[in-house]
Amino acid sequence: MSRTVVTGKTIATNPNIQGNATFTGTEGLTIPVGSTAERPTVPAEGVIRYNATTGKFEGYSKDPNNLAQTIWGSLGGGALLDLSDIDESGLQDGNLLKWD
Incomplete structure (x- = not known):
């Protein structure tokens, strides 16, 4: 079994990890960032990124x-409550809006 050992903060190659990856430490994990216009044209299913145009994580x-x-879908933007994706067309005053 081969291993990639990282001693700094950057991996200079494009590793293909098969199985579970474990990240230790407390700093965090940075994922790709780009605008809506910079979305990959033919992404693989399961791709996640941060959309700098919308300010949200998307998959x-x-x-x-x-x-x-x-489709690209919002994974949320870190807000406690984000209703920006709710379609309000057809709603009237007094309607009860529920979600899981």
Whole structure:
């Protein structure tokens, strides 16, 4: 079994990790950052990134409403409550809005 040992803060190659990766320490993990226009044109399912245009984390996956298609979806932006993705069309005053 081969191992990649990192002694600094940067891996200079593109490792392909198969299995579970473990990150230790307290600093954090930085994921790719880019604007909406800079999204990969043909990403692999499961890609995650931070969208600098929307200020949210996003992931690429199958569309739950149409499994033949894939979409970018918000993973949230770190806010405690984010209702920016709610479609309010058709709602009237007094309507109760519920979510899980």
